[in-house]
Amino acid sequence: MSFKRIALFLTLLLAVFRLLAANYRIAGTVIDRKSREPIEFVNVLVMGLGIGGTTDASGNFEIRNVPPGIYSLQASLIGYKTAVTPEYRVNHITPHIFIEMDEEAAALDMVTVTxxxxxxxxxxxxxxxxxxxxxIEKAPGANRDISRVVQNYPGVAFSPIGYRNDLIVRGGGPSENRFYLDGxxxxxxxxxxxxxxxxxxxxLIDADLIRNVNFYSGAFPANRGNALSSVLDFSLRDGDMEHNSIKAxxxxxxxxxxxxxxxxxxxxxxxSVRQSYLQMLFKVLGLPFLPAYTDASFKVKTRFNPQNELTVLGLGGIDRMKLNLGIDGEDAEYMLSYLPKIEQETFTLGGVYRHYAGNHVQTVTLSHSYLNNRNLKYLNNDESSEENLTLNLRxxxxxxxxxxxxxxxxxxxxLNFGLELGQSHYTNTTYQKIFTDQMHLSDYHTSLNLxxxxxxxxxxxxxxxxxxxASLGLRADANNYSDRMKELWRQMSPRLSVSYRLxxxxxxxxxxxxxxxxxxYTALGFKGNEGQYVNxxxxxxxxxxxxxGLTWNPNETMEVSVEGFYKLYRNMPLSVTDGIPLSCKGNDYGVxxxxxxxxxxxxxxxxxxxxxxxxxxNRLNLSSSFTLFKSEFRSGNEGSYLPSAWDNRFILNVSGTYNFPKNWSVGMKVCCIGGSPYTPYDTDKxxxxxxxxxxGKxxxxxxxxxxxxxxxxxxLDVRIDKTFYLKKYMLGFYIDIQNITGSKLRQQDVLMSTGQIANPSAPSAEQRYVxxxxxQESGTVLPTLGITFEY
Structure with a gap:
């Protein structure tokens, strides 16, 4: 087919799309949050468009001729606080939108709505x-991965290597974060x-299911415990009560x-069900590991009546990481020398029951989570002999x-109050060769109930x-691992927040x-070779x-904020072997x-x-942040502080997406991070x-x-989107190019064995490799083409 025919075909196709495209309707219901009764005469506006409607006696509203796009709604009525909804996509299957409104604390004669x-x-x-x-949908360089979207925000470091999603928040380690899915x-x-x-x-979470995310880098709510650096609270979409749809x-x-x-x-x-082809991408990039995964998630919500509802949700994944033994190069040789084979299965099932009783809401949340992790490593990846086995962890x-x-x-x-109960079961069977001052074997089995x-x-x-x-909160946690941890008062966690409009x-x-x-659990369940719990x-x-912090909103579309923070850690787990806190580890594969x-x-x-x-x-989303910080530790109550593994000193992000006419959008992201500290190698050892x-390293x-x-x-990352909104379909294309300039990250030079023994006549304990x-230098242009189709 000639170029002219192809151009003619594409022109005709675009013309058909324009003829079929249409504006859409938004319908929904407004209710009183406490009484659960519908509210009449509420003005509902589409933010940014200035069009809207009014609710009838049943609390229902309808807004017609809305251009396709992503919008929030504003609901206002004298005697009630103005409500702003999360964002919804308006297309051929715009969901029925429920809006809950709260009464004003005092009746007002005049109301100014902003x-x-x-x-x-x-x-x-x-x-x-x-x-x-x-x-979430269009962040440049993120590929709809929420961990990468969060990296646009202040205090969040990113992995320059590009294939890790570790959350490093305000100088804290990747083990200090907690995640919630609809509670x-x-x-x-x-x-x-x-x-x-x-x-x-x-x-692990499909972005198609997410409505919005509350990201706390501090000031955690009292009902969200066991976190030191951040809490990510995901709100999932509700299923559509008017349409059934499929999206690929x-x-x-x-x-x-x-x-x-x-x-x-x-x-x-x-x-949602997803199947990866990440292993093919990594093979093309020449990476020494080939990850493949499958995941599934669901949410079912039943409203028995206006006062009672039940949500059941689940999230699970199956992971298999093989080694790419067929590639050459010193970088690959090094990583293959220590990376294990990894197999994981994980899932969480949970149910949330809510009862609305006027001024009071009771919530019962029950969940079960499971992780099965297996790591296997042989010397030189030679599985022909069990003598080569260096790691077998289940x-x-x-x-x-x-x-x-x-x-x-x-x-x-x-007022919010409640209690939490939990039962944990941790098992571990480990066979691992470890060298400290001499070779020894870690061989133990753990079965820990907590x-x-x-x-x-x-x-x-x-x-x-x-x-x-103002907010005053208190939390206390305990467990039966040891007599000290049983004492609830030792983990009393008070907190106070205040805010004043200057x-x-x-x-x-x-x-x-x-x-x-x-x-x-890996620390609590660790055993010595004699079978005793070491920790x-x-x-x-x-x-x-x-x-x-100071926050300034010059108008309803802009926000400028400056915030200072200080975190002081105590009782951090410290490795007896190397004298390094556990919080400085965890940004690599394994345990x-x-x-x-x-x-x-x-x-x-x-x-x-x-x-x-x-x-x-529906036009512009611009975000820029700059963080200047230090992250340090010391091994006891005295001595000098040393830089932690996350002490990058500064982080700069500028990210924006602009929506052009005819449903085109272009996004760019510039990010810069200070150099990481590193430790020289012990060449003799x-x-x-x-x-x-x-x-193997x-x-x-x-x-x-x-x-x-x-x-x-x-x-620099760049993303371009084009979406076609038809009467019964939505078709979208995007190209996301990470590191479009091909910037190179300079890393610590690696010390590696040549496999040649320098002194073969010496006793085995004294033999050394040459x-x-x-x-070490990494950084590649990573283009991605994405296609979405919704019916």
């Missing part, structure tokens, strides 16, 4: 960011997660199929959790004119709090956090925590964050044959921990 996408929360007036649908806690949000931490190469997506690393709709008049559903973590919660609201006051319990309460006050807010649109806010986290004396890790530890390390992280956001509905064969000289620093790194140095 719609704003920036929400303020009494319990977290600082350190809270709300991420909407448009940002159900999930252990991690990544495939191939590092056991004992949270990172991996790709996200071909993305960066997987193909997905999702559906949403309803069963009968009371029950809605969401379901570990299962299971958690069953129950949370009972009540929320009550009276005018300017809001009971956990906690109490929480918070009281919020919001003045009638919303110029002042001028119109200008707020001064602050927060102080104390938080606790239980050590990882019985471990304690909860604590961090006190203080933050103060952390399975070693002898003592709760003696201290740490601190402090800095300042600046952010500017500009949101124009690394060259020992026994030492190298035990772990060099050993660090911890007496010079993080005494060197890499150069800074920056990259070593070589490999220059």
């Amino acid at each position: 719609a704003s996408p920036f929400r303020r929360v009494a319990e977290s007036p600082v350190s809270l960011r709300i991420i909407g649908m448009q940002e 159900v806690e999930i252990p991690n949000i990544n495939h191939f997660s590092t056991q004992g931490a949270s990172g991996g190469p790709v996200g 997506t071909l993305g960066a690393s997987e193909v997905s199929l999702s559906s949403n709709g309803h069963f009968g008049e009371r029950t809605s559903y969401l379901v 570990s299962v973590e299971q958690e069953t959790k129950l949370r009972l919660e009540n929320t009550s609201a009276w005018n300017v006051w809001k 009971l956990r319990w906690g109490l929480f309460a918070s009281m919020n006050y919001i003045s009638s004119d919303e110029s002042f807010t 001028l119109d649109g200008l707020f001064l806010s602050g927060h102080v709090g104390l938080y606790y986290q239980l050590p990882q 019985r004396d471990l304690d909860y890790t604590s961090v006190s956090q203080e933050s103060i 952390i925590g399975n070693e002898e530890l003592v709760s003696k390390a201290q740490g601190r992280s402090y800095g300042v964050e600046m952010m500017f956001k500009w949101l124009l509905t 690394s060259s020992l044959v026994e030492a190298w064969n035990a772990q 060099p050993y660090f000289d911890y007496s010079r921990y993080n005494s060197e620093r890499l150069p800074a790194f920056g990259q 070593m070589k140095s490999i220059r």
